[in-house]
Amino acid sequence: MSITGKIEVQDKDILGALGAFFKRVLETDDINAILVPQHLSMKNMVMPTLVTDPEQLNGVDPLAPAFPMNAAKIVSRLTRKQMGSKIAVVLRPCEIRAFVELVKLKQGQMDEVMLIGMDCLGAFQNKDYLQYVDRHGDKSTERFYQDVLDGKQADIEGATLASACMSCENPVPTNADILIGLFGVEIADYLLVQSQSKRGTNLLNQMHMTEIPEPASRQDAITAIVAQRIACRDEMFVRTRAATDSLEKMTAYLANCVNCYNCRVACPVCYCKECVFVTDVFNHDPSQYLRWANRKGVIKMPTDTLFFHLTRLAHMSTACVGCGQCSNACPNGIPVMELFRTISQSTQRAFEYEAGKSIQQEPPLSVFYEDEFPEVVGINS
Amino acid sequence: MQDFEPTIIAFVCNWCTYTAADLAGTSRLTYPKNVRLIRVMCTGMVDPQYVIKAFLEGADGVLISGCHPGDCHYINGNYKARRRIKLLKEILPQFGFEPERLRLTWIGASDGIQFAEIMDELVDQVKALGPNQAKLKMVI
Ligand code: SF4
Ligand code: SF4
Ligand code: FES
Numbered sequence: 001m002s003i004t005g006k007i008e009v010q011d012k013d014i015l016g017a018l019g020a021f022f023k024r025v026l027e028t029d030d031i032n033a034i035l036v037p038q039h040l041s042m043k044n045m046v047m048p049t050l051v052t053d054p055e056q057l058n059g060v061d062p063l064a065p066a067f068p069m070n071a072a073k074i075v076s077r078l079t080r081k082q083m084g085s086k087i088a089v090v091l092r093p094c095e096i097r098a099f100v101e102l103v104k105l106k107q108g109q110m111d112e113v114m115l116i117g118m119d120c121l122g123a124f125q126n127k128d129y130l131q132y133v134d135r136h137g138d139k140s141t142e143r144f145y146q147d148v149l150d151g152k153q154a155d156i157e158g159a160t161l162a163s164a165c166m167s168c169e170n171p172v173p174t175n176a177d178i179l180i181g182l183f184g185v186e187i188a189d190y191l192l193v194q195s196q197s198k199r200g201t202n203l204l205n206q207m208h209m210t211e212i213p214e215p216a217s218r219q220d221a222i223t224a225i226v227a228q229r230i231a232c233r234d235e236m237f238v239r240t241r242a243a244t245d246s247l248e249k250m251t252a253y254l255a256n257c258v259n260c261y262n263c264r265v266a267c268p269v270c271y272c273k274e275c276v277f278v279t280d281v282f283n284h285d286p287s288q289y290l291r292w293a294n295r296k297g298v299i300k301m302p303t304d305t306l307f308f309h310l311t312r313l314a315h316m317s318t319a320c321v322g323c324g325q326c327s328n329a330c331p332n333g334i335p336v337m338e339l340f341r342t343i344s345q346s347t348q349r350a351f352e353y354e355a356g357k358s359i360q361q362e363p364p365l366s367v368f369y370e371d372e373f374p375e376v377v378g379i380n381s
Numbered sequence: 382m383q384d385f386e387p388t389i390i391a392f393v394c395n396w397c398t399y400t401a402a403d404l405a406g407t408s409r410l411t412y413p414k415n416v417r418l419i420r421v422m423c424t425g426m427v428d429p430q431y432v433i434k435a436f437l438e439g440a441d442g443v444l445i446s447g448c449h450p451g452d453c454h455y456i457n458g459n460y461k462a463r464r465r466i467k468l469l470k471e472i473l474p475q476f477g478f479e480p481e482r483l484r485l486t487w488i489g490a491s492d493g494i495q496f497a498e499i500m501d502e503l504v505d506q507v508k509a510l511g512p513n514q515a516k517l518k519m520v521i
Binding site: 241244245246247248249250251254255257276296298299300303305306307310311313314315317318342343346347350351364365368369370372373376377378379 | 429430433434437450451457460461463464465466467468469470471472475476477478484485486487499502503506514515518519520521
């Protein structure tokens with residue numbers, strides 16, 4: 001049975017209310033630690049922090065428009081073996097979806113984590129966030145969520161949200177144990193809490209939340225924002241397909257890639273422990289480069305750029321959750337997310353799969369059935 | 382285009398299609414020299430990146446061929462291969478590679494005649510498609 005309750009907000013201090021709520025979570029018998037984004041005292045940046053002392057939750061800021069990394073990777077680190085303790089983790093919806101993919105790949109487990117998902121207002125790219133925070137200092141987060149909830153998200157004083165966020169059709173978490181809702185809620189007065197699983201219900205019961213019905217305005221607000229995001233996403237798909245639909249255009253799209261592989265490092269679902277592209281397989285014999293150059297008279301260095309991206313698409317596009325961390329990490333401004341989301345829409349659809357949606361459904365390349373895909377067999381199909 | 386001689390890279394499994402190719406040879410059947418066989422233990426070991434590499438290096442066609450369903454010597458390698466081909470046939474056409482350049486067939490160990498026939502037909506098909514664009518242009 002799901003419980004819907006409220007977190008009271010005093011003096012419009014939403015972050016304070018969230019901090020107090022997380023403190024109560026940490027004080028329950030079930031939870032020994034909490035992973036939550038906080039303002040670092042030494043720099044105006046928000047990073048995931050692992051907290052065991054309830055007094056160390058004063059900088060809690062999960063609403064900051066900062067998304068320095070996809071924290072599914074952190075949760076995977078914390079849960080790859082039994083920890084012997086229970087932790088609560090506060091995540092964005094795309095972080096939960098990436099974590100679900102990692103759990104299915106046996107790179108994390110759910111038993112010891114309580115997933116707290118927040119309605120996601122989106123975030124800036126890293127460099128834009130730093131500028132935003134320079135301009136608005138302490139008031140950055142407050143300014144941001146007010147603007148977004150007032151419907152101004154497309155362009156907030158010069159900076160736009162990351163393209164991944166603008167085209168994200170999943171701003172409301174699924175597969176969380178507990179959801180914290182903002183859309184369609186009078187956040188000046190309260191935030192919504194809702195359990196999405198049995199253990200979530202148990203935890204909320206222990207915390208004696210004041211129960212309320214879900215506000216009537218919530219579903220409409222969600223429908224409206226999702227429609228807006230889907231329109232933006234579909235436009236992005238059309239744009240990206242047009243920019244990459246031949247080998248020549250694809251080559252142009254990726255021409256300034258320097259094979260730094262930051263996109264792969266930042267990707268939460270690039271699951272190999274050692275990527276083949278950093279092994280000796282790609283440390284070619286020096287004479288090999290000349291043989292390649294000889295064939296057409298010229299090659300671009302470093303080589304294997306398109307090979308890298310196409311291989312990554314083949315290996316992980318069925319697991320892409322569209323978080324945009326690849327684009328965020330690219331030093332050369334290549335719209336990596338756009339490419340990966342566009343292709344992954346086709347590959348996920350081909351296997352009737354949606355990354356991060358279901359814990360039960362096996363990843364497409366981990367299963368097979370005897371009778372399937374007859375259309376790809378034979379030379380006359 | 383008349384004298385275009387395509388290059389076709391064929392990943393064939395040791396136990397079925399390679400044996401069929403061998404049988405074609407010992408039966409003195411001929412098949413076009415455009416087809417370059419790469420013997421692998423099972424189609425289940427053909428990582429999508431082998432196919433991608435072949436295309437980026439200018440192969441005009443890629444064939445993966447192994448045992449019939451139920452006959453794979455490693456039980457299910459060919460089913461896994463089929464999923465990977467499905468995947469690649471979603472990805473490659475988005476960059477202008479005709480999906481017909483990539484083929485998957487089951488040719489059993491005793492199908493020597495069939496092996497030779499399929500190779501003939503495959504070469505004709507790829508000839509009709511013309512050269513792979515990666516052959517002519519700079520690939521990064
Ligand atoms: S490919 Fe990019 S958008 Fe997709 S999951 Fe990885 S980092 Fe996120
Ligand atoms: S982060 Fe950018 S430059 Fe580096 S490998 Fe990825 S696309 Fe290329
Ligand atoms: S052994 Fe022939 S396909 Fe597996």
